[in-house]
Amino acid sequence: MNSRTRNTVLNCLALALLGAFIWWAEGNLDGYKIQVLNLIAVNAILALSLNLIYGFTGMFSLGHAGFMAIGAYTCAILILTPAQKEIMWILEPLIWPLSVIQTPFFVAVAAGGLLAALLGLLIAIPVLRLGGDYLGIATLGFAEIIRVVLTNLDFITNGALGIKGIPAYANLWWNYGWLLLTLFFIIRLVGSNFGNVLKAIRDDEIAAKNMGINTFFFKVVAFTVGAFFAGVGGALMGSLVSTIDPKMFAFTLTFNILMITVAGGLGSITGSLIGSVVITVLLEWLRIVENPLVIGSFEIPGIPGMRMVIFSLALILIILFRSEGIMGMREFSWNRLFGRFSRGGDGA
Amino acid sequence: MSDAILNIENVTMRFGGLTAVREVSMAVPRGSISGLIGPNGAGKTTVFNIITGFYTPTEGAVKFDGQDITGLAPHMVCRAGISRTFQNIRLFTNETVLENVMIGCHVRRKAGWWEAPLGLPRFKREEREIREKSVNLLETLGLARLADERSGGLPYGAQRKLEIARALATDPKFLLLDEPAAGMNPPETRELMAFIRDIREKFKITILLIEHDMKVVMGVCEHIWALDHGVKIAEGDPEAIQSDQKVIVAYLGEEYVKYAEN
Ligand SMILES: Nc1ncnc2c1ncn2[C@@H]1O[C@H](COP(=O)(O)OP(=O)(O)OP(=O)(O)O)[C@@H](O)[C@H]1O
Numbered sequence: 001m002n003s004r005t006r007n008t009v010l011n012c013l014a015l016a017l018l019g020a021f022i023w024w025a026e027g028n029l030d031g032y033k034i035q036v037l038n039l040i041a042v043n044a045i046l047a048l049s050l051n052l053i054y055g056f057t058g059m060f061s062l063g064h065a066g067f068m069a070i071g072a073y074t075c076a077i078l079i080l081t082p083a084q085k086e087i088m089w090i091l092e093p094l095i096w097p098l099s100v101i102q103t104p105f106f107v108a109v110a111a112g113g114l115l116a117a118l119l120g121l122l123i124a125i126p127v128l129r130l131g132g133d134y135l136g137i138a139t140l141g142f143a144e145i146i147r148v149v150l151t152n153l154d155f156i157t158n159g160a161l162g163i164k165g166i167p168a169y170a171n172l173w174w175n176y177g178w179l180l181l182t183l184f185f186i187i188r189l190v191g192s193n194f195g196n197v198l199k200a201i202r203d204d205e206i207a208a209k210n211m212g213i214n215t216f217f218f219k220v221v222a223f224t225v226g227a228f229f230a231g232v233g234g235a236l237m238g239s240l241v242s243t244i245d246p247k248m249f250a251f252t253l254t255f256n257i258l259m260i261t262v263a264g265g266l267g268s269i270t271g272s273l274i275g276s277v278v279i280t281v282l283l284e285w286l287r288i289v290e291n292p293l294v295i296g297s298f299e300i301p302g303i304p305g306m307r308m309v310i311f312s313l314a315l316i317l318i319i320l321f322r323s324e325g326i327m328g329m330r331e332f333s334w335n336r337l338f339g340r341f342s343r344g345g346d347g348a
Numbered sequence: 349m350s351d352a353i354l355n356i357e358n359v360t361m362r363f364g365g366l367t368a369v370r371e372v373s374m375a376v377p378r379g380s381i382s383g384l385i386g387p388n389g390a391g392k393t394t395v396f397n398i399i400t401g402f403y404t405p406t407e408g409a410v411k412f413d414g415q416d417i418t419g420l421a422p423h424m425v426c427r428a429g430i431s432r433t434f435q436n437i438r439l440f441t442n443e444t445v446l447e448n449v450m451i452g453c454h455v456r457r458k459a460g461w462w463e464a465p466l467g468l469p470r471f472k473r474e475e476r477e478i479r480e481k482s483v484n485l486l487e488t489l490g491l492a493r494l495a496d497e498r499s500g501g502l503p504y505g506a507q508r509k510l511e512i513a514r515a516l517a518t519d520p521k522f523l524l525l526d527e528p529a530a531g532m533n534p535p536e537t538r539e540l541m542a543f544i545r546d547i548r549e550k551f552k553i554t555i556l557l558i559e560h561d562m563k564v565v566m567g568v569c570e571h572i573w574a575l576d577h578g579v580k581i582a583e584g585d586p587e588a589i590q591s592d593q594k595v596i597v598a599y600l601g602e603e604y605v606k607y608a609e610n
């Protein structure tokens with residue numbers, strides 16, 4: 001059996017294993033644990049999309065919360081029933097035809113991604129034309145503008161009240177399905193010579209131009225594709241938490257994704273996956289520090305926001321002591337795994 | 349000029365008050381190995397940056413193979429058939445030797461990026477061809493055993509060579525080398541000279557190089573231009589340049605020449 005067929009077989013096995021695990025989890029795990037598993041998948045999609053923009057193409061972007069908001073609102077409006085919409089939009093009724101449209105979940109998520117991609121394209125073109133030095137600031141500003149717009153477009157977004165009772169379609173199957181789709185797309189892209197082109201732009205933009213690469217075009221492509229998957233992640237997130245409002249899409253959300261991507265390893269797909277498991281679990285676990293703590297007869301009151309303080313400290317520590325993250329730019333591969341076994345396995 | 353591959357016509361490049369290149373004209377003979385020399389800050393690299401589209405000249409025009417390329421974007425200049433190396437090596441340091449060369453192949457590919465996720469047959473065939481072409485190129489240039497090394501970790505001489513390999517991967521007709529021998533010891537320099545002659549034959553290209561090492565310049569160049577303070581002070585074959593009074597003065601300084609003559 002050559003290594004190619006072996007890898008295909010192993011990939012299929014891994015997929016089957018994932019399927020079996022999800023099937024088992026649905027029947028045996030409590031709601032909270034399932035929610036954490038769902039969050040891991042959605043965070044992984046978001047981290048992968050940021051990694052494409054920042055880790056592989058080298059564009060420091062802080063606009064993820066904005067793209068997620070677009071995705072979440074689009075999807076939510078498309079999957080609510082017309083009856084729900086009529087009751088919920090109390091400030092101003094939802095405009096026609098949004099008030100009557102209802103689409104299947106898959107279509108709604110894809111539409112959320114596409115709208116986010118369109119907005120990504122619209123900000124990428126002017127900012128990257130100018131050289132992209134201010135991309136971080138520009139995208140941060142963009143995400144804030146999105147929030148302001150969402151708060152004020154009552155007749156579409158229901159303003160500051162947000163949207164409640166979003167159908168909870170985003171179960172493990174959907175979330176992990178979309179994660180696999182994202183993985184497939186990004187692995188194919190990054191693993192091809194087009195991926196090398198993106199990395200070339202990241203490593204040395206001047207040399208990349210000199211190699212005949214239209215760096216502007218490829219930066220726009222990477223940014224737009226990244227925005228698409230950020231929108232998808234946002235759409236799933238909205239259905240997962242069932243309530244969205246403009247406040248939810250503040251900078252903290254972008255920061256969390258950035259943390260996952262950096263901790264996992266900029267430029268490593270495997271890193272983004274590991275990072276989303278580690279950070280999602282850590283963030284849940286850290287909720288403990290915000291609860292009141294009782295030691296004997298003393299009670300230490302919980303400090304709201306303490307979680308983010310610890311989280312930020314962790315980011316600083318990573319940057320100081322392991323700036324390349326868990327994986328660096330390395331990737332998991334079956335070949336490497338087996339190469340190591342066959343070399344190290346002599347004595348066994 | 350009967351058969352020049354590149355014509356620089358009265359090019360001037362000003363940066364604010366500083367004139368880095370002043371009314372320079374050059375006609376690079378097709379198929380030649382030519383040299384551009386001059387003391388530090390003479391404007392040599394600026395000429396390269398003008399040819400490759402990184403700077404648009406304040407005045408004058410650059411014509412390549414009959415086409416006016418003045419002000420063309422760098423990636424379009426590469427597509428037209430001009431490639432270069434940099435004075436301070438600029439490799440894609442996180443990528444392997446093979447990947448660096450494969451990146452060079454990108455400019456000639458036809459498939460669009462969106463064909464990668466779809467895995468269309470044309471895309472797959474092209475990916476295979478790019479890999480094969482890159483492996484062959486590395487073999488031709490004697491870099492094959494380094495193919496999977498991270499390029500940033502290579503010894504200096506190999507990095508210089510890889511930068512040339514990467515430039516050749518773009519299928520250029522005209523190759524510009526900015527101080528290829530910088531930082532090399534005499535045996536390495538001798539090898540480099542043979543290498544430069546060799547690639548001209550194998551790839552049927554024209555080469556223009558900037559170099560401070562006169563052994564290299566006089567050893568491989570058939571035609572030489574000398575710049576000083578942005579002005580062309582001499583032009584000719586190696587013998588003519590070596591005995592040119594202006595060139596000697598530019599390199600050694602007027603005072604020294606007077607002193608030596610007495
Ligand atoms: N982008 C720029 N902006 C301002 N000044 C510049 C710029 N590029 C080059 N110069 C100036 O133009 C002059 C010529 O520089 P250039 O790099 O072309 O010299 P050079 O002949 O390559 O020298 P060296 O042998 O040291 O490499 C220098 O005075 C340099 O400072």
Ligand SMILES: [Mg+2]
Pocket residue numbers: 392393394435
């Ligand atoms: Mg120079």
